[in-house]
Amino acid sequence: MQLMARPQRWPFLYTWIVILGIVFASYALTALTNPAPASANRVHWYMARSAGMTAYLLLALTAFLGVTTASGAWDKLKLRKLVTQLHQFSALLVLPFVFFHLWGLYEDRTVPFSIPALLIPFADRYRPAAVALGILSLYTWVLLVVTSYFRERFNATAWRRIHMLAFPMFAAVTLHGLLAGTDSHTAWAKLVYAVPSAVIFAASVTRWRKARSKTARRPSAA
Numbered sequence: 390m391q392l393m394a395r396p397q398r399w400p401f402l403y404t405w406i407v408i409l410g411i412v413f414a415s416y417a418l419t420a421l422t423n424p425a426p427a428s429a430n431r432v433h434w435y436m437a438r439s440a441g442m443t444a445y446l447l448l449a450l451t452a453f454l455g456v457t458t459a460s461g462a463w464d465k466l467k468l469r470k471l472v473t474q475l476h477q478f479s480a481l482l483v484l485p486f487v488f489f490h491l492w493g494l495y496e497d498r499t500v501p502f503s504i505p506a507l508l509i510p511f512a513d514r515y516r517p518a519a520v521a522l523g524i525l526s527l528y529t530w531v532l533l534v535v536t537s538y539f540r541e542r543f544n545a546t547a548w549r550r551i552h553m554l555a556f557p558m559f560a561a562v563t564l565h566g567l568l569a570g571t572d573s574h575t576a577w578a579k580l581v582y583a584v585p586s587a588v589i590f591a592a593s594v595t596r597w598r599k600a601r602s603k604t605a606r607r608p609s610a611a
Contacts, residue, residue, distance in 0.1 A: 408488060408489075430497050430499050433492075433493045433494075433496040433497040434493065434497045434499060435493075436489060436490075436493035437489075437490050437491075437492075437493030437494045437497060438571065438572060440486045440487070440490040440493060441487075441566070441570070442566075442572075442578075442581060443486045444483050444486035444487045444490055445562060445566055445581070445582075445585075446581070446585070447479050447482050447483045448530070448562060449559070449585030449588075449589060451476060451479045451480040452555060452585075453585070453588060453589050453592055454472055454473075454479065455476050455555065456593050456596050457592050457596075458472050458473055459596055460592070460595055460596035460599050462592075462595075477537075480533075480537070481534070483530060484530070484531070487527060487530070491507050494507060495507060500515060502515070506520075507524070508524065510524045510525060516568060516569050518568070519564070519568035519569035520565070520569055522561045522562070522565040522568070523569060525561060526558050526562045526565060529554050529558040529561075530558060532551065532554070533551070533552060533554065533555060533558075536551050556593065559586075559589065563582050563586055567582055
């Protein structure tokens with residue numbers, strides 16, 4: 390992920406203030422309406438599923454835009470700046486939807502998750518390996534966002550090495566969704582995971598070939 394511009398930092402913080410406001414408002418609404426447990430569970434179950442899928446698609450979009458920007462795919466169209474901003478925006482949107490995904494899982498009592506089970510790998514017996522992949526991916530994504538937030542404090546080499554973690558992280562998130570998701574057996578869910586994975590793999594191969602070609606031409610140009 391590219392450097393987060395200073396004008397984007399306060400909107401990011403404001404977004405989290407709004408999210409916390411939504412959480413507290415929903416608790417207040419639940420206390421006032423007092424819905425039946427089954428209805429409340431259904432709402433939170435839908436929230437966990439929809440927020441998880443949305444976070445995954447945003448993550449896939451972020452990864453695709455990052456890989457194609459790094460390979461110079463948008464330079465001829467003079468869209469590099471616009472695509473970089475879209476890359477930054479979609480990257481920041483992942484975290485709020487992950488938050489709603491975790492919150493929905495915590496509030497849904499059909500398959501109860503404690504806070505430690507949602508934040509500590511292998512702390513719960515429900516599909517421990519698949520859930521651990523999701524938790525570790527979350528921490529990796531936070532690391533990527535934080536290092537981009539403070540990009541100016543890192544040298545270029547260290548920052549690039551840290552952000553190479555985005556590739557195994559995306560693979561881990563995909564496996565998390567396939568192995569832990571309740572919809573993974575459906576055709577539409579398989580497409581949701583397969584299509585972005587194939588597109589990002591193809592874009593990564595293209596980027597690698599371009600980088601290799603530049604390296605091969607460097608001695609002759611000298």
